[in-house]
Amino acid sequence: MPYVLLSCAIASEIAATSAMKYSEGFTRLAPSLVTVCGYLFAFYMLSLTLKSMSVGTAYAIWSGAGTAVIAVIGMLFMGETMTAAKFAGIALIIGGVVLVNMGGATR
Structure with a gap:
C-alpha cells in the first residue's frame, strides 16, 4: 500500500509542476489552482506514505521520479532540448x- 500512496504523490506532484508552467507566474487562475491543489494532495499522500516507509527511501523515490519525469515532459511537450x-x-x-533503495533503509 505505501507504494500506491507514493505513486499518487508522485503523479500529483508531476501534474502540479506541469500546471505551474502554464500558470504564467500564478497569473492564470485554473493552472494556479491545479498547482496549489496538486502540491497539497502530493504532500498529503507523501505524509501517508511515511507512516509505513522510511523518509529517506520515500523522499528519494518521490523527488527522483518527479524530477526525471518532469525533465522528460519538458523535452517532449514543452519544447526543451535533450542534451x-x-x-x-x-x-x-x-x-x-x-542506490538509496539498495541501502536497505528500514523504518
Missing part, C-alpha cells in the same frame, strides 16, 4: 534512487 548533460542527469537521478 547529453540532461540525459546524464536523468540517469544519475535514477541511479541515485536505486
Whole structure:
C-alpha cells in the first residue's frame, strides 16, 4: 500500500509542476489552482506514505521520479532540448534512487 500512496504523490506532484508552467507566474487562475491543489494532495499522500516507509527511501523515490519525469515532459511537450548533460542527469537521478533503495533503509 505505501507504494500506491507514493505513486499518487508522485503523479500529483508531476501534474502540479506541469500546471505551474502554464500558470504564467500564478497569473492564470485554473493552472494556479491545479498547482496549489496538486502540491497539497502530493504532500498529503507523501505524509501517508511515511507512516509505513522510511523518509529517506520515500523522499528519494518521490523527488527522483518527479524530477526525471518532469525533465522528460519538458523535452517532449514543452519544447526543451535533450542534451547529453540532461540525459546524464536523468540517469544519475535514477541511479541515485536505486542506490538509496539498495541501502536497505528500514523504518
